[in-house]
Amino acid sequence: MYVAVKGGEAAIDNAHRLLAEVRRGDPAVPELTVAQIREQMALLVDRVMAEGSLNDPDLAALALKQARGDVVEAVFLVRAFRTTLPRFGASVPLDTGAMALRRRVSATFKDLPGGQVLGPTFDYTHRLVDFALAEDGAPETVAEAEPREDAAATPRVTDLLGRDGLIEPSPQDDGTPLPDITREPVDYPCDRATRLQALARGDEGFILALGYSTQRGYGRTHPFVGEIRVGTVEVEFVPEELGFPVPLGTVQVTECQMVNQFKGSRAVPPQFTRGYGLVFGQSERKAMAMALVDRALRAGELGEPLASPAQDQEFVLAHCDSLQATGFVEHLKLPHYVDFQAELELVRRLRAEFEAGREAAE
Amino acid sequence: MNLADRDAGTEARRGVMALCTAATADELARALVGLGAPEAEDLRAPEIGLVMATGRIGGDGRPFNLGEVSVTRAAVRLADGRTGFAYHLGRDRCRARQAAILDALWQGDRAGVEAALAPVARRQAAEQAAEARRIAATRVDFLTLARGED
Numbered sequence: 001m002y003v004a005v006k007g008g009e010a011a012i013d014n015a016h017r018l019l020a021e022v023r024r025g026d027p028a029v030p031e032l033t034v035a036q037i038r039e040q041m042a043l044l045v046d047r048v049m050a051e052g053s054l055n056d057p058d059l060a061a062l063a064l065k066q067a068r069g070d071v072v073e074a075v076f077l078v079r080a081f082r083t084t085l086p087r088f089g090a091s092v093p094l095d096t097g098a099m100a101l102r103r104r105v106s107a108t109f110k111d112l113p114g115g116q117v118l119g120p121t122f123d124y125t126h127r128l129v130d131f132a133l134a135e136d137g138a139p140e141t142v143a144e145a146e147p148r149e150d151a152a153a154t155p156r157v158t159d160l161l162g163r164d165g166l167i168e169p170s171p172q173d174d175g176t177p178l179p180d181i182t183r184e185p186v187d188y189p190c191d192r193a194t195r196l197q198a199l200a201r202g203d204e205g206f207i208l209a210l211g212y213s214t215q216r217g218y219g220r221t222h223p224f225v226g227e228i229r230v231g232t233v234e235v236e237f238v239p240e241e242l243g244f245p246v247p248l249g250t251v252q253v254t255e256c257q258m259v260n261q262f263k264g265s266r267a268v269p270p271q272f273t274r275g276y277g278l279v280f281g282q283s284e285r286k287a288m289a290m291a292l293v294d295r296a297l298r299a300g301e302l303g304e305p306l307a308s309p310a311q312d313q314e315f316v317l318a319h320c321d322s323l324q325a326t327g328f329v330e331h332l333k334l335p336h337y338v339d340f341q342a343e344l345e346l347v348r349r350l351r352a353e354f355e356a357g358r359e360a361a362e
Numbered sequence: 363m364n365l366a367d368r369d370a371g372t373e374a375r376r377g378v379m380a381l382c383t384a385a386t387a388d389e390l391a392r393a394l395v396g397l398g399a400p401e402a403e404d405l406r407a408p409e410i411g412l413v414m415a416t417g418r419i420g421g422d423g424r425p426f427n428l429g430e431v432s433v434t435r436a437a438v439r440l441a442d443g444r445t446g447f448a449y450h451l452g453r454d455r456c457r458a459r460q461a462a463i464l465d466a467l468w469q470g471d472r473a474g475v476e477a478a479l480a481p482v483a484r485r486q487a488a489e490q491a492a493e494a495r496r497i498a499a500t501r502v503d504f505l506t507l508a509r510g511e512d
Binding site for chain 1: 379503
């Protein structure tokens with residue numbers, strides 16, 4: 001049992017004032033603006049939005065400033081903020097097929113209809129520190145080219161494979177109400193929609209490690225990246241008073257279609273299986289790892305032996321949330337004086353009994 | 363509701379709403395000044411809330427909750443009784459209210475509002491075209507090489 005403590009108000013208040021001063025750093029160095037964080041630490045902002053489960057770049061940037069750049073602390077601030085707001089409803093499902101693409105690559109087909117575009121990527125860079133960035137300066141002029149005629153239509157790779165029945169179709173929308181882990185506690189085993197919601201907001205490091213573990217043999221799924229696309233999609237919402245889908249604006253998302261090894265039976269010919277990843281912002285690492293773990297979590301459904309952590313729903317879902325994890329780990333540093341007194345008394349009694357037993361034996 | 367069920371008027375209204383979501387507060391203010399800066403009363407004071415953004419499993423399957431987006435909504439009534447609504451991503455109450463007034467005005471004067479927003483449409487089209495050209499320059503044609511040991 002946790003017994004609360006009182007007191008320490010003045011010290012706590014002063015500690016927070018000290019934190020504010022330390023957060024600011026050397027006053028001789030200009031203060032960061034929220035816009036600078038949003039524009040120049042964009043991938044960090046994206047991560048806070050994804051794990052904070054709230055798409056709002058300015059809010060995520062402000063949270064990062066307040067949190068001194070600590071991702072989990074910033075996620076905490078964003079999650080706390082969202083609890084203060086009413087929910088107007090759920091969006092029309094995002095149409096990632098209609099994404100305005102900034103990047104699209106496939107590891108399975110080199111000649112995709114609509115083409116592959118690299119967009120702004122770290123891939124193929126030499127990972128040499130660019131000391132020129134330590135000084136102010138404008139980047140090189142961006143190259144431009146006339147978009148080719150076929151660039152307007154970019155079907156999903158999974159649709160191309162699906163035409164010939166070579167890959168399983170997506171699970172159909174049966175109209176059942178969507179489960180929501182922010183409203184109802186998760187009951188295990190849970191459905192794929194619940195798992196994807198948890199993975200989409202899960203800690204990138206944890207999901208990455210689990211995805212990696214499947215590649216190393218702990219729940220192997222033989223994955224290929226069918227397609228990764230990064231770009232903006234329109235969010236639409238149907239307000240009661242209007243009755244039609246109102247465009248709210250666009251958000252950037254990253255989608256990964258993982259194509260995995262076959263499954264077949266006497267009744268069904270062999271076909272590729274799928275894992276799916278979708279996250280706010282540009283984060284291929286997270287979307288890919290999510291797709292790997294999504295596929296691994298389908299082991300039961302696909303009749304695969306359940307032997308690895310990445311296949312264990314409760315293990316993955318109950319531990320993938322950085323905020324829940326940090327809450328329980330970090331609460332250990334709060335005063336536990338009464339609990340510990342009880343433990344101290346117990347260990348003293350056990351030692352006394354031990355000594356008494358030894359003396360009796362001698 | 364699918365696209366075919368919606369009438370042309372609703373599609374045009376959605377188009378103006380989309381344009382307003384892409385406009386800056388200054389652009390919306392200029393459009394309103396051009397339209398005589400009409401007075402409007404709040405049916406509902408601009409309010410910040412959330413919409414749960416949903417995706418589809420595999421991109422085209424059963425929906426799932428991706429995460430929330432912050433949204434500001436506003437509803438206004440003009441002196442002549444027309445009402446207008448706006449729902450915008452983000453937390454800018456002023457922009458949402460301006461957009462709601464433009465939505466109300468559009469219902470009586472489509473051509474006028476669309477003309478007032480034409481600069482926004484032009485800016486957006488130019489930016490999209492420039493972005494498409496920059497992205498197109500990164501289009502890649504991979505070649506498969508025969509492996510040496512084969």
